Amino acid sequence: MSDDGKPKPETLRAIAEMRGLGRALAHAPASVIAAFERGRRIRSFPEGFSPLTDPANRFSADPEGNA
C-alpha cells in the first residue's frame, strides 16, 4: 500500500488479475480502481456484535424460513 492507503498500481494489477479481471483493467482501468477504492468494509457494528455467533447463521432448506 502507498502512504495514502491506496494500493500501488502494481498491487492493484496483481489483485485484479488474480480475480480474472485483467481485461477489465485493460479496458477500463479507472473503473477497476474506483471499484477497489469504494468502501469494502462495514464501518460500524452494534454494541456487542461479534462474528462469533452461537448458534451460527441458520441454514434452512425450508422456503418458509426465508420470510
Place this chain on the structure above:
Amino acid sequence: MTELAYLTVAEATRLIRARELSPVEYTEALLARIAALDPTYHAFITVTADAARADAKAAETEIARGNWRGPMHGIPYALKDIIDVAGLPTTCHSKLRIDHRATSDAAVVRRLRAAGAVMLGKLALHEFANGGPTNDLPWPAARNPWNIDLHPGGSSSGCGTAAAIGLAPATLGTDTGGSVRNPATCCGVIGMKPTYGAVSRAGVFPLAFSLDHVGPITRTVEDNAILFQAIAGHDPVDPGSARHTHGDCIAGLRAGVKGTRVGVIAHFYEQDLAADPEQVAGIEGAIAALRRLGADVKPVRVSPLERWMDCGRIIHYAEAYAIHERDLQERPQDFAPITLRRLLGGAFIPAAEYVKAQQLRRVLIEEYRAALRDVDVLITLSSYDLPCRIDDEAAITRTYERQCRMPFNVAGGPAVSVPTGFSKSGLPLAMQIAGRAFDEAGVYRVAHAYCEAAGWTERHPAIAQAARQPAMAK
C-alpha cells in the same frame, strides 16, 4: 370527461365490469399515447401492440359473456424488461442480452395473464438494474416526466416514467436497494417494495438474490394494492418465496389512521445524513397531516443509516458480482461504463465481510421487528435530494448513497414511497411508509389515508414541448 390516460385501475375496473369502457378502446388509447409520447420519454424498450390488442379483445369478449375474472381483467400494464415474457427478449437494457428470448413467462406474468390483464410492453431500466442512465446502451434512458432533462430515478426508470405520464396505469418493477421506490419518488407516483418472499421472483433476472423484490408502481395507492394482490402469493419455484401470505389489502384500505401508531425514523435524515430542506419540509408536512387524521405519531430510533447502508451494499455488491463475474472477466467492454463501475465493486469484497454483513443483517432484522412492536408503521424519507440532471453522472452516483430505502431491503419488510408534495421548482418530493413483514395491508391503509388527504397524486406532469399532441379524451 375523464382522460383515459389518467384513468386509475380502480376506475377502469368499475367501468369495464359495468361494460361502460371497452378494454379494446382503453388499450388502443394507451397504445396511441405511447406512440405519440414515448419517442420523447423513452419509457418503453418493447411495445407489444398486436398482443395487447388480442388480449384486450379476448378480455372484452369474456367479460361480455359474464365471465369477469377480477380487478385486473382488461387492465393494461407494462413491466420492467428484466422480467421474462415467453417469446420476447428480456434485455435487462443491456447489449449483453440483445439476442435473448425468454422461453416461458415469469411467475408474475403468469399470474397477470390468469387475471386477464393486458400487457402493453416492456420498460426501460438501468442496465441489469444496477447501472445508471447512459447513452452507451442500445436503447435510450427513460426521462423524468416532470422535466425531461432530469433523472427519473432507477433502476425501474421506465416504470416510474410510464405511470406518471399516463402511458400505463399499472407497472411492475424490481427493488434490490430501492429500485421501485426511487423512480416512484422521482416521478411523483406510488412504488411498493413488498415483504421479501411475498411476490415470486421466478423468471426475473436477479441482481442480488437475498435483497431482490418485485413490486408495483402506479399512480394511486389503491391501484398499487390491486396490482400487488394480483401478483402476490407463494411460488415453490422461487426458493425465497414465503408460504406466509399477506392480508387483504383492499378491504381495509379506507379504514383511516385514527389511533394508528406511526413511528418516525427522523435521525436518518436529521442526524445521520442531512437531507435537502425541501425533502425534509415535505415529510414534516406529511407528519402533521397524519396527526390531523388522528394518527399517534412518535419518534423511533434504530441503528444509524450508515450501518444499514453498509450491510445492504456489501450483500448487494457481492451477490451481484457472483452473478456477473464471468461476463465481467470475459467481455467487460460490452457493459456500459457506469454499470461496469458498479458491478466491479463486488470483486474486491473479502468473503469475511460478506459473512459479517449477513450476520449483521440478522441483528438489524431483529432491531426492525423490535421497532415495530410499539408502533404499527414506520415513516422516513425516501430520497435525500431532488432529481438531478440525467447527464450528471457524479450526482446520480451520489443518489445511491443519499437515500434511506436500503434499510427496508435489509430488513425485508414492506415499504412504499408516496409523494409529499412538490419542490419550488415543481419536482416531486416523497417519503416512505414501512411496516411489519406481510403487513402490506397496514402500510397501504396509512398510505391511502395520507394520499387521499394530501391530494398530491391527482397532479400530473405537463407534456414536454417536444412531445405535444392533441389531448386524448374519452
